Amino acid sequence: MKQHKHTRKHRRRKSCKIHTHFDLNSATAFGGAAGLIDFVLQTGMDKYFCTEELGKRKDAQFQMDDVALTFVLGTLLGQERIFHFEDIEHDPLLMLKLDLPKLPDTTLLYKDLKRLGSPVGMEAIRSAQRLVLKSLLPKGHDIVVDIDSSVETVFGNQEQSAVGFNPHHHGRASFASSLF
Incomplete structure (x- = not known):
């Protein structure tokens, strides 16, 4: 899986401190999820979706890593179906953390879900899962799955x-x- 140099977004995505103000100007339903979002971003899983095979045109508004992170974070925040992502498309916390002017809309998510379902997309998903599991497990320890x-x-x-x-x-x- 060839990886290409990433866009400006990858370098600017980082954990940032959020200052809390009790007004409704930039209200978010996910204020308590800042730590979870930071964890997902710090894993670096988005780099597995920056492959030439999954790549889009360089001038596309959202690259595959943006879409993949939107899927992951939206699912972790309770969006069970893609059409539920309409509710978070303009969420200020997610836009700030992902350094995006808005999140991808549902039409684009449906379209790019097909790319993620390809063999290359499935390998990127498996690699991202392994990365997250590896970061959670202490070195030298095994995990037991009890079924x-x-x-x-x-x-x-x-x-x-x-x-x-x-x-x-x-x-x-x-x-x-x-x-x-």
Whole structure:
């Protein structure tokens, strides 16, 4: 994955102190999220989205790292669907932290989501995830993932039930779920 030199935005993005004023001129719903936003920016995950394969024209208003950070931060701040991102498009805290005049709109997010779904985009996402996990784990330590599964036997032909491993009722349809 070739990485190219990044735009002006990457150098200017940084943790910054926010002065709190109790007025409604620049109100944000995410005032308590400044630390979380700083953490995401300090991981440097956006550099994995600055590849030639995912790149856009140099004069594009939003590069793929802007879009990726918008997805990550919006999701962390509770925006469950892309059309919910309309609510945060002009959020002053996010615009300040990302050093953008406004966030990408939903039309652009839908369009660029296709790029992130490509093999190159998926590799960029995996690399960013590994970077974040590596920064969270102390050096030399392993992580253990404990997976518990539960099986719920159904009676009849409920949608999405299937015959599978069922220790109590062999051969019966059930729902299986895993808890991490």
